[in-house]
Amino acid sequence: MDSNQITKSDKPQFTREGRGRKESSEFEEKVLQIARITRVVKGGRRLRFRAAVVIGNKKGQVAFAIAKAGEVQKAIQKAVAKAKNNLITVPITENNHSIPYIVEERFAATTVLLKPASTGTSLIAGSSVRSVLDL
Numbered sequence: 001m002d003s004n005q006i007t008k009s010d011k012p013q014f015t016r017e018g019r020g021r022k023e024s025s026e027f028e029e030k031v032l033q034i035a036r037i038t039r040v041v042k043g044g045r046r047l048r049f050r051a052a053v054v055i056g057n058k059k060g061q062v063a064f065a066i067a068k069a070g071e072v073q074k075a076i077q078k079a080v081a082k083a084k085n086n087l088i089t090v091p092i093t094e095n096n097h098s099i100p101y102i103v104e105e106r107f108a109a110t111t112v113l114l115k116p117a118s119t120g121t122s123l124i125a126g127s128s129v130r131s132v133l134d135l
Helices: 072-084 127-134
Strands: 028-041 044-056 061-069 103-107 110-114
Touching (some): 028 072, 028 127, 061 072
Antiparallel strands (some): 028 044, 044 061, 103 110
């Protein structure tokens, strides 16, 4: 074998590891809603997307955010980034993974009532509230 010959191991190795790489996050994310928003301007209609996202780590930290962008994926990414800045910590009991006391909150026409569950009881909630409580 000549010293001028390039062997397979001498060639530079090019990989595509950097492309489309997802950063590993401690938070799970759940998209609650994607909405198409149309704004009428002089030249026609402008189309945008709104994403409502909930993130959580299943250890008592949870957040919610809404963001808009020209593409669905960018709207979701923006909402997740906003949610990471709005994290709240919810107290959770260690023995049965429930909340320690009754919580009742009102906003506009909506009332949310959360009650502690006994050991062995599964989550009983509607669609949007279930998504938040799962995380």
